[in-house]
Amino acid sequence: GENVEQHPSTLSVQEGDSAVIKCTYSDSASNYFPWYKQELGKRPQLIIDIRSNVGEKKDQRIAVTLNKTAKHFSLHITETQPEDSAVYFCAARKTNTDKLIFGTGTRLQVFP
Amino acid sequence: EAGVAQSPRYKIIEKRQSVAFWCNPISGHATLYWYQQILGQGPKLLIQFQNNGVVDDSQLPKDRFSAERLKGVDSTLKIQPAKLEDSAVYLCASSFALAGELDTQYFGPGTRLTVL
Numbered sequence: 001g002e003n004v005e006q007h008p009s010t011l012s013v014q015e016g017d018s019a020v021i022k023c024t025y026s027d028s029a030s031n032y033f034p035w036y037k038q039e040l041g042k043r044p045q046l047i048i049d050i051r052s053n054v055g056e057k058k059d060q061r062i063a064v065t066l067n068k069t070a071k072h073f074s075l076h077i078t079e080t081q082p083e084d085s086a087v088y089f090c091a092a093r094k095t096n097t098d099k100l101i102f103g104t105g106t107r108l109q110v111f112p
Numbered sequence: 113e114a115g116v117a118q119s120p121r122y123k124i125i126e127k128r129q130s131v132a133f134w135c136n137p138i139s140g141h142a143t144l145y146w147y148q149q150i151l152g153q154g155p156k157l158l159i160q161f162q163n164n165g166v167v168d169d170s171q172l173p174k175d176r177f178s179a180e181r182l183k184g185v186d187s188t189l190k191i192q193p194a195k196l197e198d199s200a201v202y203l204c205a206s207s208f209a210l211a212g213e214l215d216t217q218y219f220g221p222g223t224r225l226t227v228l
Contacts, residue, residue: 004154032214043116043203043219044155051214089154093214098143098207099168100217102154 002027004092006103013080014111021106023090024072032093033066033073034100039086047088048075080110114138116220118204124226130192133223137185137206143167145217146179146189147203155203161187162210194227201225 003026013019025033034049050057050064050073057064061080066073077084087107091100117136125131137144143162147155158177160168163184172179176195181187191198201222209215 006154034216036219043221045219046216049216091154097168098145098160098217099157100155102156105152105154 002101004101004103010107012109019077021075023103025092029095030092031095034091035075036089037086082110082112085110118220122224126228128193133189133202135187135204141206141208142210143207144187145205149201196227199227
């Protein structure tokens, strides 16, 4: 069935360093890949997304890359700040459905 | 604009009791979703509505879970009777687009359910 794997489960970086989170998906019909940030006790919030017809998208310190052939996509955060500390979830959506399949999450800790 | 509203924020019940959660989506959003998020996992879709109709309820445990969106706006999710494994955060999300169209899903703050 549909599956999204996410790695690593935890990531600790020093403030100013870069962080990379990787996800792989199983369904080649997936066409939309959002990333959500969830702070402790709060709602998931969309931070960036990418569609299958694009290989890379950037928004200030955040970028996402997509490799359709390998069926994986990655989140890149540069110049990390303590307020980037949260759990990050990737997700994949299959063409012509609204169903998002989420990864298991990555807990990012940025130390000052 | 106001976000997705949910209530209550927290609920503690004993197993075999019933519980109901309420969601008010962002105004004008046609599609509404209920997700279950077990601690340490990503959200899992339970049911999707477009207006007052069900689009996808394939992952809803229908022997104990039910949901409705009678007037196409607010929605309620009910569990009857609850089991210990139902302990989770129940997230409501909404999107402006109709089912099948690509659009951002906006999440509510969730209801944290603890079943003792």
